[in-house]
Amino acid sequence: MKKHFLHSGIDRMIEIEGKEYLYFSGTSYLGIAQDNDFLDVLANNIFEYGSNFGQSRKNNIQLKVFDEFEEFFASESGAESAALFSSGYLAGIAAWKSLIHFTNEVWIASDTHPAIIPDGFKASDQLNFKQWKNHCLKRSENLSSQTILIIGNAVDALQVEIHDYSWVREIAKKHEVYLLIDDSHAFGVIGRGIFGTYSKWMDESFHLLVSGSLGKGLGLPAGIVLGDLPKIEKIKSTPLFAGASPGSPAHLQTFLEMQHTYDVAQEQLKENIQYFYNRIAFLSQIIGHTDYPVFRYMNDSWVDQLEKSGIITSSFPYPHAHSPKINRIVLSAFHEKEDIEYLADILENLAS
Numbered sequence: 001m002k003k004h005f006l007h008s009g010i011d012r013m014i015e016i017e018g019k020e021y022l023y024f025s026g027t028s029y030l031g032i033a034q035d036n037d038f039l040d041v042l043a044n045n046i047f048e049y050g051s052n053f054g055q056s057r058k059n060n061i062q063l064k065v066f067d068e069f070e071e072f073f074a075s076e077s078g079a080e081s082a083a084l085f086s087s088g089y090l091a092g093i094a095a096w097k098s099l100i101h102f103t104n105e106v107w108i109a110s111d112t113h114p115a116i117i118p119d120g121f122k123a124s125d126q127l128n129f130k131q132w133k134n135h136c137l138k139r140s141e142n143l144s145s146q147t148i149l150i151i152g153n154a155v156d157a158l159q160v161e162i163h164d165y166s167w168v169r170e171i172a173k174k175h176e177v178y179l180l181i182d183d184s185h186a187f188g189v190i191g192r193g194i195f196g197t198y199s200k201w202m203d204e205s206f207h208l209l210v211s212g213s214l215g216k217g218l219g220l221p222a223g224i225v226l227g228d229l230p231k232i233e234k235i236k237s238t239p240l241f242a243g244a245s246p247g248s249p250a251h252l253q254t255f256l257e258m259q260h261t262y263d264v265a266q267e268q269l270k271e272n273i274q275y276f277y278n279r280i281a282f283l284s285q286i287i288g289h290t291d292y293p294v295f296r297y298m299n300d301s302w303v304d305q306l307e308k309s310g311i312i313t314s315s316f317p318y319p320h321a322h323s324p325k326i327n328r329i330v331l332s333a334f335h336e337k338e339d340i341e342y343l344a345d346i347l348e349n350l351a352s
Contacts, residue, residue: 012334025314030265031334032219045250058242069252078199081232083225088213091223092116095211109152113182140171147176154186177206188217222247265333279344293331
């Protein structure tokens with residue numbers, strides 16, 4: 001697999017060895033990290049707050065923006081409370097650590113992000129999500145009443161699947177259930193506005209925690225855990241929360257000030273997805289949905305052929321170095337209609 005190295009950030013166009021390419025890869029679904037209005041406000045806030053804030057959230061000197069961000073994000077997501085971390089990975093670790101000690105059973109979906117997999121456990125890699133779901137339902141019927149921790153992603157961004165967790169309610173009729181979901185590839189894209197899937201899966205019959213990175217769709221160097229007040233307060237009482245520096249306050253303040261920009265970007269992304277889907281829906285070689293910005297194609301030779309046509313897509317072996325390559329097209333709000341038309345034309349030619 002040929003790798004390319006850049007000397008500047010990504011955008012809808014990137015330059016490699018003096019040649020420009022359309023960029024249909026990455027995770028900047030809303031294009032926020034490339035949005036000039038967002039960057040202008042961010043620059044002002046960096047002068048206001050500095051480039052970083054390296055103090056513990058338990059220090060006697062605090063910045064109010066951290067609490068304001070948590071309160072706002074929790075409210076908009078439908079959660080009672082939120083705990084902010086410097087990364088989604090750290091947020092995921094904090095989430096599973098808060099749940100693991102009082103559960104009898106731990107059931108983990110095959111595509112689960114490593115951040116929310118407890119130490120000593122591994123995902124059920126022999127089953128796809130639907131098979132795993134059916135296995136969980138059957139196993140729950142045969143078990144006496146237990147405390148069960150169910151772990152999975154909101155989205156499989158590699159296989160391009162949006163997961164359903166409504167079936168967890170059935171298990172909760174017999175067992176005490178804790179559901180931990182990683183929303184890293186959902187924030188900004190699916191769920192309640194740009195705030196992910198918490199409100200979609202919140203249910204009185206089981207306990208819910210949602211964690212994830214804010215650095216993908218939302219363009220923020222931070223991670224978050226969403227849940228009810230007692231669970232979040234438990235997380236905030238741990239050394240993991242107290243000892244870790246929080247995310248960049250300048251980015252968080254910019255997020256609070258730029259909600260209109262996020263709304264516009266999400267609407268643009270939806271239009272781009274629908275337009276692209278309409279153009280390639282008849283191509284059996286491409287897998288995708290009308291409500292998610294990632295599309296998968298199976299033919300490895302297309303990677304180089306697209307590159308020769310001036311288009312960079314995502315391609316790498318997963319989950320291991322010797323695994324087959326996963327080839328994907330990733331749309332962003334920063335793509336223009338002409339970009340998508342050109343991509344669709346090339347794909348039609350390759351598929352014919």
